[in-house]
Amino acid sequence: MTWLDQLTPALLVAGVMTASVVLYALTGGADFGGGVWDLLATGPRRKAQQRAIERAIAPVWEANHVWLIIAVVLLFVCFPKAYAAIGTALHIPVTAMLVGVILRGTAFTFRAYDTGEGASERAKGWTRVFAITSTVTPVMLGVIAGAVAAGGLTLDAEGRATTDFISAWWAPFPFVIGALTLALFAQLAAVYLALAHDGQELAEDFRLRALLAGGLVFILAWVAWMAAETGAPQLKARLLAGHGAWVVHGIAGGAGLLGFVTLWRRRYGWARAAVMLQTTAILLGQAWGQHPFVLPPNLTITAAAAPDSVLVPVLWALLAGSVVLVPAYWALYRVFRTAGRQAGD
Amino acid sequence: MTDLLAARSQMAMSLGFHILFAVAGMAMPLLMVIAQWRWLRHGDKAALELAKRWSKGTAILFAVGAVSGTALSFELGLLWPEFMRHAGPIIGMPFSLEGFAFFLEAIFLGLFLYGWDRLKPWVHWLAGLGVWLMGMASGAFVVCANAWMNTPAGFDLQAGEVIAVRPWEAMLNPAAFSEVLHMLIAALESVGFAVAAIHAWALLKNRNSRLHRMALAISLTVGGTAAVIQPFSGHIAGDHVAHVQPIKLAAMKGHFHTARDAAFHIGGYPDVERAEMRGSLEIPYLLSILAFMDPHAEVKGLTAFPRDEWPPVPVVYYAFQIMIGIGSLLAGLALLVAWLAWRRRALPTDPWLLKTLVVCGPLGLVALEAGWTVTEVGRQPWVVRGFLKTADAVTPMPGLWMPLLVFTGLYLVLGVVSVSLLKRHVFASTLPGVDQEVRDDVA
Incomplete structure (x- = not known):
């Protein structure tokens, strides 16, 4: 009864936003991770690796990308003060992220649909652009999330951001979070790709990459924890407070270890579940650390929220929309689930 | 800047x-x-x-x-x-x-x-x-x-x-209704004609290609139908603007002074300093008819509003002229093609017609941009009309x-x-x- 009473429309919307960010990381994030492995494709099966990545991403990336749009739309509809403050104080990293998003998507499509004389020459150029922007964009997403979590975005009495446009994000902590985001996305992609090619030599390539990225996730998580000491002390304090926090950390750590063990033993189905759980737990941990603030240190979810007359209809629209969206999204994955294996060679 | x-x-x-x-x-x-x-x-x-x-x-x-x-x-x-x-x-x-x-x-x-x-x-x-x-x-x-x-x-x-x-x-x-209707039709019209132009060009190279003939027939049917309907949806939009956004209407039509029996201007130059149209072709009564379906209806002019609430008049005026000019041209072209096709019971592919279609290809997209210029620039200096000025909405970012x-x-x-x-x-x-x-x- 007690926690149910506190379940306001604003909190519900915040929950839906967190869910779409998690889904974006698990799907769209892995698409970025695929681009990272395209950049780092090496060894005798280099071409095969790149082909597998392209095939896995092509039918789904545009749909996966919409999770980010949903999260942003919910942010400006339901928490307009937070959206305005992020757009103002983090103008530079947001712009950099957008340039990455634009170039990544178009380079991928231009490469896939180029034709005629010189297409294979141009494809090399597009591959380079696609791979580099797939690496830079997640770092920028992480920088934005890290800057928000660190609590550098403050508002004046009118609700406008007080900022010099630089200091909120130009610091070690946001960039460590950026690197962590990149490692997580890369790990997700490698695990998915290993599973899609289970039983083939290609799976070995991606298994190795998943293990390396997983190691990097552990190291960067630790570095982030250290950097939070000075970079985000309030967040760190909140992450240590209460049983709930420790449950989330426990799940993240446990799932991370399970990921290693299952990857080592080539149980890719389990590895995928473990890594997805780990990513989810890390993101929920951050959401937990930020709660009840949408912009720490002083803009709470309640204070930032639009009136209930906005939130309640939006929640109903979300529910109604999901009834159509969920089966369609599921069908998309179902149709292309076996794409990697069937086309494997 | x-x-x-x-x-x-x-x-x-x-x-x-x-x-x-x-x-x-x-x-x-x-x-x-x-x-x-x-x-x-x-x-x-x-x-x-x-x-x-x-x-x-x-x-x-x-x-x-x-x-x-x-x-x-x-x-x-x-x-x-x-x-x-x-x-x-x-x-x-x-x-x-x-x-x-x-x-x-x-x-x-x-x-x-x-x-x-x-x-x-x-x-x-x-x-x-x-x-x-x-x-x-x-x-x-x-x-x-x-x-x-x-x-x-x-x-x-x-x-x-x-x-x-x-x-x-x-x-x-x-x-909402008039803008959405106008835009959906505009999308079909502009893309239909752009695609038709591409296949018309291909047909000029190879007159017997079945694929390009079919492509031309489909794209012209979609684009042409939209082009013929579009003036009607434009009229609905104009009717709305006349009643609800009179200052935008005045800027669109280069109408400076409130008057009955208002004339419609074509071409010329809106002289904002002197608040008058110069060198334009005037069609008497037409503005009053278009705006209020009555040749003697009073149409408010720009001078009825404070000077600092005027949008950039020449931009809005010329954008509107471009939009309706192209719209009329494409509607006429669509009717001509339909008449030829009906008379011959076949898709007309005369070289002069194909060449005309190629030239007209980008025009629909030009009209589309012009239309958006009318509605967006015509709303200035407001970002939310009557509530928030564009200058007050901008970021402090240098x-x-x-x-x-x-x-x-x-x-x-x-x-x-x-x-x-x-x-x-x-x-x-x-x-x-x-x-x-x-x-x-x-x-």
């Missing part, structure tokens, strides 16, 4: 760029599913090939539209945080619904583009139909949000704070010429690449299946 001007330029450039690709995403899928329908119903191989070619064009244009649209959802906050801080919640309903429609569009497009061998033929066709319907729906929702900026509704203000939002009333604001330069350069490159890519596709003689091509390109 002031930061405000840089912000306005970046927004105008981003919207102007995105709109070209957005309309492709709204109209191309219709052409695609019509061609595929012909293949499924009549087993016509050329129709299948055409559907596949058009679907590739759609894929390229959709991707550019999707990422430039993503950029816009952030640019609203990057450039106009004060606008979004107040207006975001009020126009949240159309944007939320647009999010879902766009999501479904992307899902259906993935199924369509990569599902040729994986889905049953009619299920695959339905996915294509879904792309079209959701594309049109996305466009309609976004235009609802824009309409709200012209005729804000569905909220109360108390001491400068927005209270008691009525999201449905805001979404279905007075301008050095906005830099992102302007970055996005302009980026979009210039993307525009050039998209066009050259499409050009290569149009004349590629034989095209392997999508899956095959993905394989070949990477190999």
